[in-house]
Amino acid sequence: MFKVPTLLGSDPTLKNPKTKTMAKFSIAIVFTSISLLIALTHSFSIEKPTDRRILVLLDDLALKSSHSIFFNSLQARGFELDFKLSDDPKIALQRYGQHLYDGLVLFTPTTERFGGSLDVAAILDFVDSGKDLIVAADASASDLIRNIAAECGVDFDEDPSAVVIDHGSYAVSGSEGDHTLIAADDFIQSDVLLGSTIIKAPVLFKGIGHSLNPANSLVLKVLSASPSAYSANPKSKLSTPPSLTGSSISLVSVVQARNNARVVFSGSLDLFSNKFFKSPVQKAGSSNKYAKSGNEQFVTELSKWVFHERGHLKAVNVRHHRVGETDEPAIYRINDDLQYSVEIYEWSGSSWEPYIANDVQIQFYMMSPYVLKTMSTNKKGLYHASFKVPDVYGVFQFKVEYQRLGYTSLSLAKQIPVRPFRHNEYERFIPTAFPYYGASFSTMAAFFIFSFVYLYSK
């Protein structure tokens, strides 16, 4: 009905034709550079969710060699690692609005300030745009690291000198009396996070602990401390009860943000080190002695998860139609029989594999689910259900809300109106009403005969 003369007319900055062409020109430049960037690098995309380019920030270049096993395993899996010192002035996560990296590894527990344009806001923005992050803290973690963690829902122990001490399940070999080297084996029970092979050997941990808000549904404890652990300064005498105690201490946690960005927080940088990877481990009070700690397996499996090599789902080909038809209607009628199908695939790191589960449910939803049905699957990724549209008209939604531990959340909603019967879709004659039909038609006939007799008799 209304026509606004020009769309750009309402923007005062683009009134001048000269600035307009300038703007167009710069837009063109940006577009070409973006397309070049896309062409030059295998970037993270919806079709290939695995990260490719990873920026590794280090406190000290020595870490590159002391943690080489971890980095090599990443490179062997095809990641391009870009090592930089944390105070390198050229650090930048994005250029021209385009992210340069798909993942970020922060092995910088002591850095108070990053070089270049990187700060807490930039890192959080990186996460909020769907990119992944590994953060390793250590005994003397800086406020910067603590802030990043707090913004993601991970609270490191506020006492800067506190570390996790466990007199119950320390690692025997590294014992120097203060029991800060812990052999932790309280893993999260999840195949998608830690792989299907069970990690037998305990994981060596030496660092600070953190706590999670139980109400926060986005963070998960991957590695918890044992019930006998507590967080305190090992050098000073314990005067007040420690704030973090027992299995509520989390040693390693993961965050999956609402946009499916994944973050790993570890209280120990040494967890990733070659030394811990290779060292034998024996848990105090246990006779089992392992030649190699569980660190390598744990870290490798966790890095597979955090860089989207596992547990990344996609739903495609959402279809719905009436039973016996193939075309998707724009509107359904009440009491229609319909079929809904969706294909769900999981990314394996190199290809999309059918996702097989028996708990994917479809909702036919209008303010509350009118139909809630578990979909059956053909084991090849196709999930389908057929049901009757309820006897209620309104604007419904096909909803699939699939949230499982470790998997990216699937949230599909498709709006579809449901209309009542048309005027000519009702039954023309109802059997129960036959007495009434009979009554009215016989009255009509009787009236006609009566009129005829009255008017023409005699």
Add this chain to the structure above:
Amino acid sequence: MAVPVDHLTKQTPASSTLRLAFGNVLAFFILLLIGVLAFSIRLFSVIKYESVIHEFDPYFNYRVTQFLTKNGIYDFWNWFDDRTWYPLGRVIGGTVYPGLTLTAGTIWKVLQSFNIPLSVETVCVFTAPVFSAFAAWATYLLTKEVKGTGAGLTAAVLLAMVPSYISRSVAGSYDNEAVAIFALIFTFYLYVKTLNTGSLFYATLNSISYFYMVCSWGGYTFIINLIPMHVLLCIVTGRYSSRLYIAYAPLVVLGTLLAALVPVVGFNAVMTSEHFASFLVFIVIHVVALAYYIKGILSPKMFKVAATLVVSVGLVICCAVVAVLVAVVASSPTKGWSGRSLSLLDPTYASKYIPIIASVSEHQPPTWPSYFMDLNVLAFLVPAGIIACFAPLSDASSFVILYLVMSVYFSGVMVRLMLVLAPAACIMSGIALSEAFDVLTRSIKFYISNLSESLQIDAGDSVPANNVSPQNEVLKNEKKEDTLKERPSRKNKKKEKENIEKPSVKSKTEKRPLVLPVEASFFALFLTVLLGGFYVVHSVWAAAEAYSAPSIVLTSHSHDGLHVFDDFREAYAWLSHNTEVDDKVASWWDYGYQTTAMANRTVIVDNNTWNNTHIATVGTAMSSPEKAAWEIFNSLDVKYVLVVFGGLVGYPSDDINKFLWMVRIGGGVFPHIKEPDYLRDGQYRIDSQATPTMLNSLMYKLSYFRFVETDGGKGYDRVRRTEIGKKHFKLTHFEEVFTTHHWMVRIYKLKPQRNRIRGKAKKSKSAKNQNPEIGHSLSKRSTGSWLTESGWSYGFG
């Protein structure tokens, strides 16, 4: 004005026919001019503003008409609209009175078939003025049936420009009332015509006209209650005749059948209390008819015996029927009456029990000045008209009196129903004025003829014709009345007796017509014309100034010229250009129709207030703090929230002034919203004395967000005439996306859920501005030369 043409003195039969023909031609042209007047007086809105649809409901009707012209009548009938009342939707075809839409659609179709390429909007804009011309003609017909051509013409010209009717039928006011008033008057005309003639043809026409009325407006219940009431009145006063039976019985049978065909009425035509009166009277009239029939065939003595029998049996039946009715009615929760009808009977009902009805300003009782504003001199002429109707009292005039009395009562209950009173007042005033002119001109004529007679006596020619002349006229009148009533009496012999009785009574009373002194006559004539002049001046003023504003575009005059506030259309245009097609926009229900029609976006609630709970949900959200409101809106998939704010320019009917109704309606369904929480010592205020609940409510925040920036830190609200209570605050769950030039419409977007959940550790300093501030760019935007940039162009096709 309209001179009673019939009453001109005639000497010979030949010249009298000539005069009659001349009078008819004159009347025809007067009617034509009245039609032109009725049409053109309603064009002020188009001339002063532009050719747009007005207000709120007309936008819905316009949208429905567009759908009808695009998709045809069957799709219209079955239209399920998924863009309103999300997510419930609305079955438009079954919940709308289709009369207006079908009328305009038909007009458009006909024009198209003549290759006249008018747009649907133009047709809609001009439907109301065209139908007010029809209404004026219908008034002429009705009044003519009651009191003759002169009164008819006077009433028609009064109705053509009665302000009450103008307020509802200016060009652009495309609402049901526009055609319904015509249908109402025409139905009454056909009823009176049937009553006068006893013709079954007119009775059938009457039913069809009633059907059109049912199609057009919910006010048809006024007809189906008024006519039975009149029938009952006639029976009680011993005026039962077969004409009455013919006028009533077919209307009930055919009318009810036809009314049930309208989807929105359906079984209501036989199920609800509003219609019961007609059925009750239907039974009564049959009992009476039977009684009269038996009286005709029996001897008086036998009749007495039969009468007692019939009366006792009739009483028993009546009691049984009444008992059944009472039982049926009492079993329904609202006692069978809809809320709006109950508020007609008990004016305090709505404000006590149904805030949603009481919240509408046109459902309030009118004030005394509004009677003067809407009826002007008619208010004084009506009593004279009633007196004129009593001399002599006929079936028709008693009907008009009853119509007037009932409509006066109803207009006192609800200001909207002033519209029903207006035709009655016009008819009464027309009769009064016409009678007054009649008497006054007759006196003058008498004087003139006396004068000429004396001149003739001087000339020596003594013909005593002039004394006779008034009597002649009366005789002629009588004759006319006789011919008028002869036709039915020929059909029904029994009635003849009473017909003869009546004129004889009349002729006795009118044998000596009132003759006033000539000076008084001239003076009175002058005064009457002056009165009429005042009425014309007032009506033109009302049409031009008071009732022509489209309320979608506002203007204000100030010392530096005319200001135009086109904020509503600016906001709706923004919505339609900058949001997704399926986005849902929440606002108070007043703006629902406009949002769907102009912005083409899905709304949660709209002016068709059929679901109180849904409206209460929106009211609760508006009354809740930000977080709770966000949750409510998010559960309804709302993307944008629209509020109307008049504090900057002093536009009084904004959402802050309507806010208490949101609280009341919300609290009616969700008891955690309590009205006293929003009032400080019973007073509604938004200044520093306001309650914390008020200052934290979403409506306050969305209205006054960044308001303090407009006048350098004071935050002075020009509607409430006070400084606002809480000046500096931030929004956490909503973000401002658009504010119109005069801040009259503000649109907010719901922020998405946070991507991460923050830990409980201390807030970091650097994470405070994650959400880019949009205020800056906005204020820059509104300083641009706005009027020149967005000149609206209207498509006519």
